[in-house]
Amino acid sequence: MTKIVIIPTINELPHLKILVPKLLALGFDILIIDDNSTDGTADFLLESKEKYRGKFDYQIRPKKLGLQSAYFFGFEKSMKKYDLILMMDGDGAHDPCVIPKMLGKISKGADLVIGSRYAKGGKVENFPISRRIISRVGNFLCRKIISKKIFDWTGGFYLWKSSLLEKIINRKYINGFGFQIQMKKYAIKSGAKISEVPINFKNCQNEKSKFRFLMIFEAAKILFFE
Numbered sequence: 001m002t003k004i005v006i007i008p009t010i011n012e013l014p015h016l017k018i019l020v021p022k023l024l025a026l027g028f029d030i031l032i033i034d035d036n037s038t039d040g041t042a043d044f045l046l047e048s049k050e051k052y053r054g055k056f057d058y059q060i061r062p063k064k065l066g067l068q069s070a071y072f073f074g075f076e077k078s079m080k081k082y083d084l085i086l087m088m089d090g091d092g093a094h095d096p097c098v099i100p101k102m103l104g105k106i107s108k109g110a111d112l113v114i115g116s117r118y119a120k121g122g123k124v125e126n127f128p129i130s131r132r133i134i135s136r137v138g139n140f141l142c143r144k145i146i147s148k149k150i151f152d153w154t155g156g157f158y159l160w161k162s163s164l165l166e167k168i169i170n171r172k173y174i175n176g177f178g179f180q181i182q183m184k185k186y187a188i189k190s191g192a193k194i195s196e197v198p199i200n201f202k203n204c205q206n207e208k209s210k211f212r213f214l215m216i217f218e219a220a221k222i223l224f225f226e
Contacts, residue, residue, distance in 0.1 A: 001083035001084050001106070002029075002081065002082045002083050002084070003027065003028050003082055003083065003085070003086065003087060003103075003169075004028060004029040004030065004081075004082045004084070004085055004086070005023050005028045005029070005030055005031070005086040005087075006031050006032075006070075006071060006074035006075070006078065006085060006086070006087055006180045007019075007030065007031070007034070007088060007089070007090040008032075008033045008067055008070035008071065008090065009032055009033070009034050009035070009037065009040070009090035009091075010015075010034065010035040010036070010037050010039060010064060011037045011039045012039075012041070012090045012091045012092075013037065013039045013040055013041045013044055015090055015091050016032070016044060016090055017044065018042065018050075018092075019090065019092075020048060020056070022096045023096060023099075024043055024052060024055060024056075026096065026099055026100070027101075028059070028086065028119075029054075029055050029056070029057075029078065029082070030048075030052075030055065030056045030123075031057050031058065031059070031074050031078060031119035032045060032056075032058040032059075032090070033058070033061065033062065033070040033071075033073060033074055034059070034060045034061065034102065034171050035059060035061050035064040035065055035070070035221075036060060036061060036062055036063055036064070039153040042058065042060055045058040045060070048159065048171070051120045055218065055221050056089075056182055057124060057182070059073065066166055066175060066176070067156075067177065068156065068173060068174075068175050068176065068177075069175065069177040070112070070178075072169075075165055075169055076169075077163045078162070079165055079166055079169070080162075082162055083161065083163075084103075084106065084145075084159060084160065084161060085160045085162055086099070086158070086159045086160075086163060087156060087158045087159075087160070088115075088158075088176065088222065089156055089157070092202060093201055093202050093203060094099075094115060094156075094157045094199065095199065095200060095204065097198055098115060098198075098199050099136055099159075101197045102159045102197050103159070103194040105159075105197060106159060106161065108195075109193055110161075110193050110194065110195040111160070111161045111163070111164040111187070111192040111194065112158060112159070112160050112161070112164060112184070112187050112191050112192055112193075112194045112195070113158065113159040113195050113196070113197060114150065114152055114153035114155065114157070114158055114184075114195070114196045114197070115152075115155060115157030115158065115159075115171065115192075115199040115201075116151050116196035116197060116198055116199060117135075117153045117155055117198075117201045117220050118139060118151040118157065118198060119152065119196040119197070119198045120198060121197035121198030122151075122152070122200070122201070123198075123200050123201070124200075124201045124203065125200065125201065125202045126202060126203040127203050131203070134145055135154055138153065138154050138202075139151070139153050140153060142154070142181060146181075146185050146188070147179070147185075147188050149188060149194060150184055150188075150196065151195060151196055152179065152196065153180075153181050153184060154177075155158050155201070156180060156182075157201075158177075158180075158183075159197060161194060164187060164192050166222070167186075167190045168183060168186040168187060168190060169191075171186050
């Protein structure tokens with residue numbers, strides 16, 4: 001199966017330098033969507049495209065335009081060309097060592113594999129208490145209201161079959177972090193087979209509280225009004 005990883009990024013150059021060779025060694029092509037980083041990422045992207053011809057591509061956007069728009073740009077660019085599409089962070093939070101296990105789930109018939117913090121064996125490092133509570137409450141509500149088939153509703157580490165993405169890509173999505181909940185919700189409604197692989201998630205972000213609370217409102221809108 002042909003496979004590509006889409007990585008939205010902004011000012012994460014040290015992590016990208018480590019991550020890119022590991023992903024290429026796993027047989028993935030790479031598409032990086034950069035929101036105008038100021039840390040030299042543009043030079044690294046250009047050098048990598050020349051070095052890994054045909055395996056590496058990128059898009060530099062003029063400003064920070066958000067995670068949802070970055071991924072959907074990548075989906076539209078990749079779905080017709082690749083069988084599998086991996087979504088992951090570029091900041092070191094997602095360890096590529098679990099990707100072979102995720103591929104193994106695909107080979108056994110899964111349409112979507114989630115790198116799961118909350119499945120048995122998963123764990124989280126460096127989460128502040130406030131964010132840990134918000135994450136747990138959000139996942140509890142999603143499991144109660146949408147489906148108990150998924151343990152980790154709010155993470156960002158997924159391996160999709162393109163055939164599944166094509167079924168759900170044209171649904172209505174909010175322009176915020178909650179789109180990832182929506183995608184899984186629509187995947188379940190489409191009858192997709194979903195598996196989870198436990199991961200050790202290393203929180204590398206210093207998000208402002210207002211963004212974390214914004215996620216609560218987004219999740220509430222999805223749960224109760226859509």
